[in-house]
Amino acid sequence: MLPKFSQATYESEPVSCKKCGWSGTGADAILIDFYGITDSQDLYCPECDKKIGTLVKEKRTDPPVDNTGGPGL
Numbered sequence: 001m002l003p004k005f006s007q008a009t010y011e012s013e014p015v016s017c018k019k020c021g022w023s024g025t026g027a028d029a030i031l032i033d034f035y036g037i038t039d040s041q042d043l044y045c046p047e048c049d050k051k052i053g054t055l056v057k058e059k060r061t062d063p064p065v066d067n068t069g070g071p072g073l
Contacts (some may be wrong), residue, residue: 017045
């Protein structure tokens with residue numbers, strides 16, 4: 001099972017690749033995003049391109065804005 005990282009803190013968290021031995025921070029890894037299609041993003045090793053983790057997107061806690069009334073209502 002690959003490690004899961006928080007969207008808010010992954011850039012400063014240590015990550016490593018079991019395949020080639022590379023280690024660094026989440027900011028050093030390659031982040032792949034599927035343009036909002038999925039709820040997660042994948043981190044890949046910059047040396048050997050192996051998937052090394054998953055970045056879990058934070059859930060919104062703000063209530064949705066109701067703009068169905070139009071402007072000024």
